[in-house]
Each structure stands twice: as structure tokens, then as C-alpha cells.
Amino acid sequence: MEKTLQVLNDLVRTEVLSRYAIGGAMGATFYVEPVLTFDLDVFVVLPRTGGGLLTLEPLYEALRARGYREEDECMNIEGVPVQFLPVYNALLEEALAEAQETRYEATSTRVLRPEHLLAIALQTGREKDRERVRLLREQARLDQKYLNDVLARHKLDVRWNQWKS
Amino acid sequence: MEILNPEMTRLLTAKGTRRRKLAALPFPDKVRAVLQLQRMVAPLWRARGKQVRVWKIDEPAMRNVTPHAP
Numbered sequence: 381m382e383k384t385l386q387v388l389n390d391l392v393r394t395e396v397l398s399r400y401a402i403g404g405a406m407g408a409t410f411y412v413e414p415v416l417t418f419d420l421d422v423f424v425v426l427p428r429t430g431g432g433l434l435t436l437e438p439l440y441e442a443l444r445a446r447g448y449r450e451e452d453e454c455m456n457i458e459g460v461p462v463q464f465l466p467v468y469n470a471l472l473e474e475a476l477a478e479a480q481e482t483r484y485e486a487t488s489t490r491v492l493r494p495e496h497l498l499a500i501a502l503q504t505g506r507e508k509d510r511e512r513v514r515l516l517r518e519q520a521r522l523d524q525k526y527l528n529d530v531l532a533r534h535k536l537d538v539r540w541n542q543w544k545s
Numbered sequence: 546m547e548i549l550n551p552e553m554t555r556l557l558t559a560k561g562t563r564r565r566k567l568a569a570l571p572f573p574d575k576v577r578a579v580l581q582l583q584r585m586v587a588p589l590w591r592a593r594g595k596q597v598r599v600w601k602i603d604e605p606a607m608r609n610v611t612p613h614a615p
Contacts, residue, residue, distance in 0.1 A: 381576050381600075381602055381604070383602070384602075406576075406579070409572075409575050409576075409579060410572050410575070411568070412568045413564050413565075413567035413568045414567060414570075414575045414576075414578035414582060415579070416579065416582045416583065416586060417579060418583060418597045418598060418600075451598065458602065459600050459601035459602040460600050460602060461598055482572070484572060484573060485573055519564070519565065519568040520568075
């Protein structure tokens with residue numbers, strides 16, 4: 381996976397991406413026991429096009445030019461199907477802005493904070509998100525004040541209280 | 546309320562300990578564990594008609610810890 385992250389870093393260096401961070405199941409796996417997944421969810425901030433549109437096409441073009449190919453909704457980068465998810469709301473913007481810098485072997489990368497992963501799972505609200513919330517509650521070291529602030533800011537405290545009970 | 550017998554209590558405690566141990570692994574080791582999970586689960590999912598792709602990456606063997614299915 382290190383090579384995959386090196387490609388992502390290169391996309392930032394060449395300004396194809398403004399910023400990225402790992403989220404989804406693999407992001408959660410950073411903080412909890414390994415969770416089965418078959419793709420790598422990567423949240424991205426894309427540079428705005430001339431018309432102000434947000435589109436993944438320039439990113440996909442840059443990857444195709446490097447020899448990578450699409451597989452369904454993912455782009456296969458060095459053997460890992462990567463699903464790029466452009467940030468589309470205030471919670472994701474904040475999560476990406478405050479993602480943690482870390483290292484994977486010798487390569488630097490960014491992972492969403494566990495409090496944001498929990499908030500995103502609450503907001504998404506699927507059955508598998510309940511399991512993610514449960515795992516994060518049980519195993520991740522959550523900053524409770526930080527979490528409470530995130531949940532209040534994004535109006536997720538009611539659902540949090542429902543899911544906790 | 547049903548009371549667990551001591552052996553079941555011991556097994557559940559051990560399971561919880563193991564999960565905490567897995568949660569504390571370094572991230573690269575967890576990625577290796579996810580790869581093992583993918584290899585374990587993919588044939589079962591494919592038999593049910595779901596298309597999945599196991600990651601094609603070279604990762605060194607994980608140190609002394611193997612995953613268990615979720």
C-alpha cells in the first residue's frame with residue numbers, strides 16, 4: 381500500500397489534488413482492530429476548475445496518464461482499488477482540514493481523526509456505520525470534548541445519543 | 546438473566562483481549578491483516594455471486610498476529 385500512498389502524495393505535489401486523507405473502513409482500521417474492506421476510501425479536495433465545477437475527471441486523467449486504470453467506481457493504483465470521494469459538505473471539509481499526518485512505513489500520509497470518522501458514520505447512517513461507530517467507541521482513543529464539539533457543530537448529537545443507547 | 550459459565554467467561558475475556566491487541570497493532574500490520582481477511586472472505590463472497598478484488602500488493606509477512614473474521 382505504500383506505493384499507492386506515494387502516488388497520492390505525488391498527486392498533491394503536482395497540484396492535481398489540493399489535499400487528501402484516508403477515511404472509510406481503512407481509516408477506521410488505523411484506530412481499531414482490522415476491518416474487512418476491499419477498497420481504500422480517500423477523501424479529496426480538488427482544485428476548482430475555471431467554471432467553478434468540482435469534477436474528478438482531471439484526477440482520473442492524471443492517473444490514466446500514469447498508467448492506472450478504472451475498475452468500476454475505483455481507480456486501481458498499485459494494486460489497491462482507490463475510491464476518491466470529493467468533500468461535499470461542511471463535516472467532510474472540516475474532517476479533511478483536521479486530518480492527522482502520519483507515516484505508513486517510510487511514506488507520509490493523512491488519516492481522518494477518529495472523532496470525524498465517528499461523526500461521518502453517524503451522518504451516513506447505514507447499518508454498517510452503526511458497527512463502525514460501535515468499534516470506534518469501544519477501541520479508539522476518542523477526545524471526548526473534541527467529539528462533543530464536532531457532533532454539536534454538525535447537529536449530530538441527537539443521533540449520537542440514540543445510537544449510544 | 547442467564548449467567549455464563551466460567552469457561553465461556555474466560556473465552557469471551559480472551560476474545561476481548563485479542564481484539565484490543567489487534568487494535569493496538571501498527572497500521573502496516575493492520576493492512577496486512579486486512580489483506581488476510583480479504584483472502585479468507587473473497588472465495589465465500591464470490592461463491593455467493595459478489596465480485597470482489599483482493600488487493601494485489603506485496604506486503605511482508607505480519608509479525609505473530611493473525612486476524613479473525615469480523
